[in-house]
Amino acid sequence: MRAPKGVVLENDAEIAAHAREIYIQAGRSHAMPPGNITEMTVEERQLLAAWFESAAQESATR
Numbered sequence: 001m002r003a004p005k006g007v008v009l010e011n012d013a014e015i016a017a018h019a020r021e022i023y024i025q026a027g028r029s030h031a032m033p034p035g036n037i038t039e040m041t042v043e044e045r046q047l048l049a050a051w052f053e054s055a056a057q058e059s060a061t062r
């Protein structure tokens with residue numbers, strides 16, 4: 001079965017390419033994983049958001 005919307009997150013390059021969508025779907029909102037099927041914790045979501053925000057900050061100041 002293929003992941004919807006061409007979102008494949010199997011390696012670093014694919015994760016980097018979808019970083020903003022991952023941030024929105026799993027960091028800022030709880031849309032993903034659906035129904036929190038993999039039981040992501042609040043701490044994991046905060047870590048994910050911090051990861052994206054620090055990377056965004058870096059590229060903004062470069």
Ligand code: HEM
Pocket residue numbers: 004005007018021022025026032033034037038
């Ligand atoms: C932390 C883990 C996950 C991340 C980061 C993630 C990320 C994403 C992203 C970025 C999209 C595209 C959203 C859009 O542009 O509309 C998406 C869509 C989708 N994902 Fe996930 N996903 C995760 C886990 C899962 C799991 C475990 C399932 C299934 C059990 C799943 C099922 C879906 C479905 C069905 C869609 C299409 C939803 C729609 O179009 O409304 N995802 N996901």
